[in-house]
Amino acid sequence: MKQKLFIVTNRKLVKNNNMLDIIESSVQAGADAVILREKDLDCSKIIQLAKKIKKITEPQNVPLIINGNMEAALEVNSDGFHTNYADYMNEHFKFKGILGVSVHSTLEAANVQKKGADYLLAGHIFKTNCKKGLEPRGIAFLEDMLKNVSIPIIAIGGINESNIDKLLKTDIYGAAVMSLVMCSDDPYLTTRNLKEHF
Template identity: 50%
Template sequence: MLYLITNRNIVKSGDLCSVVQKAVDGGVDTIILREKDLSFKELLPIAKKIKEITSGENVKLIVNGNIELARKIKAQGFHIGFEKFMEQKYKFDGLLGVSVHSLEEAVLAEKNGADYILTGHVYETNCKKGLRPRGVEFIKSITSNVSIPVIALGGINEKNVWQVLSTGASGVAVMSYIMAAEDPYIATKLLKNRLCFKKSTI
């Protein structure tokens, strides 16, 4: 499974919606709409447009951090950080995803109703400058202790994705690999092909 986490501020070619369109054409499985600096009113028309792009393409749309928006556009999922997840006890008619940063958080997220967890960062990445990567063993420690899907992120590309999947992760999430690509379609296609090839050989 290939997840794309959006960030319109790093787009090099086109705009947010055009990158999403190219990622969908390239074979991405899930879009996580994560534009945290935009208000509900600002994000609503963008979310509606992305919902139009993903509808009928067997691509899930998950909204990060704004449950009102997720409900308004009838997104397939809602994603939130671990602390807010534990504090607010969110209920959502769809997938409920949680970002975790430790094995303990992963176990608690599953226990409290998360449908999947997002965790990393696996490798060095410009999105987490100065922070030491956790490596594949960290991902393996989580996949060995939870039964819900684990999606790994952080510095993942076509060269290291096989190593990530060997941990038992159900998929990978990327941001800059696609959002900042000169050709988002080619980037998506390349990574998805690697994912599919690895899956067929496991």
């Protein structure tokens, strides 16, 4: 199985570049999927942004997954919808595409698998500025999850070129990066260099 690289958006981390340019560069460099995660935007703004991203991802057959806004996901006919654990467990999402859920424990992973999720986003694995002061969960956390669930697991949190190999030695489905690419001065090169480890 070829493991996959997911790019998670965060326009607030973008310094000099336009976020759409960053997404385009990372897709050209081999990113396998894009998760649009702009939780503070209202639905209409997410729809506008998603339509622009889809023009980049669709011709390359790169799935676009929308985080947290089902209305937008349905409106733009995104490939996937991603949500948090509590919302997934408390609601009944009717969505034809891929359904993903963020989890922070093996118990949560088992619960969302039972309820029918297509994949899990598990983190944070390594130290990251996005989760300041919170201890990373590490590789052992992933390995425990891998023993207990059979749906694809994507790791997130502090992933970079110096630690990606440790991750890829496990049976995870893929790795997701946010700040590494969003803050990069050369998102094409950053993505390509990371992708070369896969």
